[in-house]
Amino acid sequence: xxxxxxxxxxxxxxxxxxxxxxxxxxxxxxxxxxxxxxxxxxxxxxxxxxxxxxxxxxxxxxxxxxxxxxxxxxxxxxxxxxxxxxxxxxxxxxxxxxxxxxxxxxxxxxxxxxxxxxxxxxxxxxxxxxxxxxxxxxxxxxxxxxxxxxxxxxxxxxxxxxxxxxxxxxxxxxxxxxxxxxxxxxxxxxxxxxxxxxxxxxxxxxxxxxxxxxxxxxxxxxxxxxxxxxxxxxxxxxxxxxxxxxxxxxxxxxxxxxxxxxxxxxxxxxxxxxxxxxxxxxxxxxxxxxxxxxxxxxxxxxxxxxxxxxxxxxxxxxxxxxxxxxxxxxxxxxxxxxxxxxxxxxxxxxxxxxxxxxxxxxxxxxxxxxx
Numbered sequence: 001x002x003x004x005x006x007x008x009x010x011x012x013x014x015x016x017x018x019x020x021x022x023x024x025x026x027x028x029x030x031x032x033x034x035x036x037x038x039x040x041x042x043x044x045x046x047x048x049x050x051x052x053x054x055x056x057x058x059x060x061x062x063x064x065x066x067x068x069x070x071x072x073x074x075x076x077x078x079x080x081x082x083x084x085x086x087x088x089x090x091x092x093x094x095x096x097x098x099x100x101x102x103x104x105x106x107x108x109x110x111x112x113x114x115x116x117x118x119x120x121x122x123x124x125x126x127x128x129x130x131x132x133x134x135x136x137x138x139x140x141x142x143x144x145x146x147x148x149x150x151x152x153x154x155x156x157x158x159x160x161x162x163x164x165x166x167x168x169x170x171x172x173x174x175x176x177x178x179x180x181x182x183x184x185x186x187x188x189x190x191x192x193x194x195x196x197x198x199x200x201x202x203x204x205x206x207x208x209x210x211x212x213x214x215x216x217x218x219x220x221x222x223x224x225x226x227x228x229x230x231x232x233x234x235x236x237x238x239x240x241x242x243x244x245x246x247x248x249x250x251x252x253x254x255x256x257x258x259x260x261x262x263x264x265x266x267x268x269x270x271x272x273x274x275x276x277x278x279x280x281x282x283x284x285x286x287x288x289x290x291x292x293x294x295x296x297x298x299x300x301x302x303x304x305x306x307x308x309x310x311x312x313x314x315x316x317x318x319x320x321x322x323x324x325x326x327x328x329x330x331x332x333x334x335x336x337x338x339x340x341x342x343x344x345x346x347x348x349x350x351x352x353x354x355x356x357x358x359x360x361x362x363x364x365x366x367x368x369x370x371x
Contacts, residue, residue, distance in 0.1 A: 012313040013046065019294050019319055022111055023310075024049040026275060026301035029060035030067060030092050037304060038099050046307050048103050048111035049299065050096050051148075051170075052089055053277070055360040058367040071371040082119065084368045085361075089116050090139035097142035104144040109205065110268070115146045115170040120357035123153035130161045137167050146170040146205070150357070151179050152350045156186045159206075163190025164197075168205045170273075173353040175215055176346035177245045183208045184253045187270045191262050202266035207299065210246060211353060212239035212289055213276020218349055219340060228338035237331055238342060240292045240320075243274060244328035247295055247321045275301040277356065283309035295321035 016023065025032070025041060028050040032038040041047040061067050070091060074084045096114045097104075104112025118132045133147040149159045150173035159169045163186070171183045191201045219238035223231045250272055253259055259267070274293045276286065286306035293300070294316060302310070335342055 011315045012310050015316050015318075016290075016294065017045070019316075020296035020298070021290075021294055022048045022271075022299045023307060024051060024273065024299055024301040025304060025307065026051050026053070026277075027056045027303040028052050028092070028096060028114075029056045029064075030095070031060045031064040032304070033092075033095050033099070034064070034066045038096065041304070041307060042099055042103060044311075046310070047100075048107075049100065049113045049301075050115070051275075051301050052092050052096065052114065052116040053360065054085075054089075054117070054357070054364040057089060057092065058360070058364040061364075061367040061371055067371065071368065074368075075371075081365050081369055085364055086136060086139065088368065090136060092116070093140045093145055094142060097140065097144050100144060101142075109144070109202070112144050113146050113168070113205070113207075114140075114142070114144060115148050115207075116140075117148035117172075117357070120150065120354055120361055123150055123155055123354060126154035126157040126161065129154065129158035130165075133158065133162055134165060134167060144168075146207070148172055150350075150354055151183055151208075152354055156182055159183075160186045160190050160193075163187065163204050163206060164193035166194060166199060166203050171206065171208045172211075173350045174208055174210050174246075175242065175349040175353075176343050177242070177249050178343060179346060179350070180208060180210075180246045181249055184249070184270060188258060188262065191267050195262075195265055200266050201262055202268060205268055207271040207273050209273035209275050209301070210239075210243060211277050211349075212243060212274050212293065213278040213281060214353065215239045215242060215349060217278065218345065218352075219335075219342070222340050222345075223338060226338045226340070230334055231338045234331070234334055234338060238335070238340075239289070241328045241331045241335075242342060243293050244321055244324040245332075247272065247298070248325040248328075251322075269297060271297055271299055273299040273301055277353075287313060291316050292320055295319055 146168040283306040
């Protein structure tokens with residue numbers, strides 16, 4: 001892999017690397033390729049993965065000319081708007097996979113992944129999600145691609161089938177420990193099926209993301225309306241509390257006999273990705289969230305503006321998640337005294353996340369039709 005001089009003022013980056021934390025680009029679109037910014041971020045060690053989101057692609061279609069040539073070709077050859085969308089995002093992912101291939105090879109598949117999603121209205125139909133996902137993975141045709149599947153409806157059933165077919169899965173719309181535990185079980189069962197078919201467990205990869213930004217925003221709004229005198233002190237704490245509980249469950253999953261039997265065949269941990277899909281979030285807010293969510297083998301998805309601001313940051317304070325299970329449990333009790341049960345709220349947050357994905361997909365369909 002080509003090396004470049006160490007970016008100036010990058011102590012924060014090297015501290016995160018020392019803590020086993022990886023960084024992903026969360027607002028990837030084709031414009032990041034044409035202007036060379038993705039290549040620079042990868043070469044400077046700032047980015048080890050990317051997330052392609054419909055909303056970011058739709059914004060880029062109106063703000064750049066990066067998609068013009070392909071849109072012109074598709075408009076005459078592909079009448080279906082949905083097929084045009086899949087062709088666009090598959091081309092984006094293929095190019096990103098190529099840009100990240102040196103990272104993927106150098107880390108033996110631990111880093112260098114590209115995540116992209118399917119049409120979000122399929123969540124009630126596991127077979128349709130499976131078929132669309134496999135077809136999209138075949139269109140990209142790269143070893144370092146992950147298909148994004150929401151953990152709602154029939155999502156986890158589809159995720160299990162994809163894993164069994166050795167397609168990498170990025171599980172989304174997770175806002176609680178219970179749902180995360182279900183995602184872990186799905187991964188373990190998928191690995192078992194891969195091994196039963198005669199393949200090594202290392203042939204499949206998965207990660208689970210938690211949208212910490214929307215979790216905090218939703219709970220903060222409820223706290224603002226609470227009469228509990230301690231509610232103000234809980235403001236901005238829901239995300240980190242949930243993350244601490246989920247990370248404890250992650251540690252437990254890697255310490256159980258079931259996992260030890262899988263890792264003996266080369267299984268990779270199902271990594272945790274912290275993110276915020278709030279497009280208006282400032283770089284400072286994003287990096288403050290990183291500060292509160294540092295732990296070994298975790299990932300952060302950040303917009304380009306936050307990644308560029310990170311190299312100017314003085315540094316972080318080490319692991320902030322491990323060993324915090326007790327304080328998180330006490331915070332759960334405080335939330336309940338304020339009238340907020342985080343596990344119950346998680347279902348509403350899951351539904352809202354899927355609705356946001358549907359709205360973003362519709363926005364992209366409209367942009368493709370206009371283009």
